[in-house]
Amino acid sequence: MDEVLLRSLTPSVIAVLVRRGADFAAAEDAVQDALVEALRVWAADRPRDPKGWLVTVAWRKFLDAARADTARRRREDRVEEEPAPGPTRAVDDTLQLYFLCAHPSLTPASAVALTLRAVGGLTTRQIAQAYLVPEATMAQRISRAKRTVSGVQFDQPGNVATVLRVLYLVFNEGYSGDVDLAAEAIRLTRQLAGAIDHPEVAGLLALMLLHHARRAARSAPDGSLVPLVEQDRELWDTELIASGVEILQAALARDQLGEYQAQAAIAALHADAPAAEETDWVQIVEWYDELARLTDSPVVLLNRAVAVGEADGPRAGLAALDGLNTSSPSSRQLPQALGCAQARETPLSREDPIPRYTAVSAYLHERDGDLATAARLYAEAARKASNLAERDHLTRQAARLNRAMS
Template sequence: MNDGELRDLVPIVIGILERRGADFSTAEDAVQDALLEAFRTWSDDEPRDMKGWLISVAWRRFLDRVRAEEARTAREGHAYALRTDPPSTSTDDTVDLYFLCAHPDLSPASAVALTLRAVGGLTTRQIAEAYLVPEATMAQRISRAKRTLSGRRLNRPGNVAAVLKVLYLVFNEGYSGDVDLAAEAIRLTRALNSSITHAEVSGLLALMLLHHARRPARFTGDGALVPLDAQDRSLWETGPIVEGIGLLQAALARDELGEFQIQAAIAALHADAVSVEDTDWVQIVEWYDELLKLGESQIVRLNRAVALGQADGPEVGLAELGRLDESLPRYFAVEAHLRERAGETVTAAKLYAHAADRAADLAERDHLIRQAARLNSRPRGSR
């Protein structure tokens, strides 16, 4: 059984149940029940028509829930009256669910959880394990999200930007438990890209593919973080890179430039280079300038300082960095990198150690500690 193919049907079946009269929350619960039954039984006897099977079982579960809520006469009668589906496409249903799950009344965490369950077809347990929280906690988060959306219909056009932010949040969680969230985010973004024509959707998918292609080189065998400039580029996967660059070129041709297209363009320049030295840093700086035209961002300026240090020399990068707030994440790691490139190894070692104390995760902290130790082990000949 192809789990991805099965999960692709989840938003379609939810949409069909809604057109038959089910509210979103009850429809989503019923489809989850059907999905769990499919996982339990299909390994022995997979049906010929997976979609039809899910609709049938989910519909029965919906009617069971209606009866359990003691509203059989009113709600079940209404549902049966609408049993013949009105004209609508599966694509419309799926896209509508993306928009609903990224509703502005939901917190980012709730929007992510609901998207993974209602659109992605993951179970509450899988989502909880992926985010390293108890299943009961995730169940409450999803229940609160559905209560927030109670009574709301699927209204289009929706906010594509909000959907893309949710999908990017999922992608950046990476891997945990038995669910690869980066791969799941790519799957969901690919499905959205095939459903609507939108340059930023294509841009986000390109960005994900280009980043994901570098994944095999990001860590050593014992789990140590490997920064971009030290990665073995022969380990980068060429298939996603080729696909990502193709998607990016098509998106840029639409002349509807957006944040994710720009980020993908920067990632493509890294992917095109055979080494750090061969990277077109001047063009990367220009792309960061384009990104800043869309909106002021201290994080973008921090990354631009790194690119400037590569394009025009570490002193120029340090001058740009000095204009930024030291409280920015990775500020001292960037300064350490630039100081080292400028030959100030003693200062750089101290900055690496300071940055390690402020690191956001264990892998980054360990990497920065190793950088400090590497410089401290050198002969003291720096200024």
């Protein structure tokens, strides 16, 4: 339990040290030292004010490190005298730390890694396992990110949209390693929702909950991908769905629509259908229209084409595909709202949209009865897909149709 508490306190303690004058890298190192000390001491004598204890110990660690480093003597002259131990002031610095970790000067990958390290409290090893990269590689990435933001001051309002994009990316990373990054993203987004009253924060949290509710149904016992239309809805988590819908409704009532609320509304319509054939595709198309207006995303238009095909027939869906510029470089970084029968079960795709375009075309041609074209397109999409589970799924679809035609 203490480990959970320590992780939850980590971002606010780092932010306190930064506000007092420590640069980000030094503050993060000092807090990590304080956490190690807490794990050793708290088992026998847990303090009444855990955050105050961590701030006091981390500040001492920072001062000790500053005094021991002769190259930082100028900085040592500027640090304040250590404040007297006692309760910390009731200021939520966590939000500022979110903004720092999602600073525009960082690449998306670095911003995600730094957020997981500083705000999430994960170890470098855990983050490396989640990303399937060597620990040394992840350590270098985090170190570079810390150096990049070390000179950034908390004197300008942060960009909430950038923070949400980083959390969106965390959620999309999946379930590799011993850390469930989808669950971690939900935890961090809940934390952000507690620090800032913003309808898009609520929209993102609702979106995450609604997608996470389907997790148990997304794969078969052999690990193969199960498309949304084929999922066993008895396996969906109804409590998560109810929570997501409640949060979404409160956000929509504020009449400040954003892309995450629109995506969550689409997910909620899928969750509301007792069976795939009862899905309200007409409303889903309307929400995709709103989402396209908000994002101007080719990937959103691609998913809209599937929804049109379900609402108005496969030929209408194929017509909607015409003219989509799937080769646009910008489309590789734009959000994807799910719900499509052939879409992967994540709310954001980092992959090239071209194989997904081909898969959607295959699906719609199959719905239209052109099995030969559909089989050829499924096989083509499989060759282009970079995700192993999706590649296997598309290959199975091509093989199924080839068997049906033989």
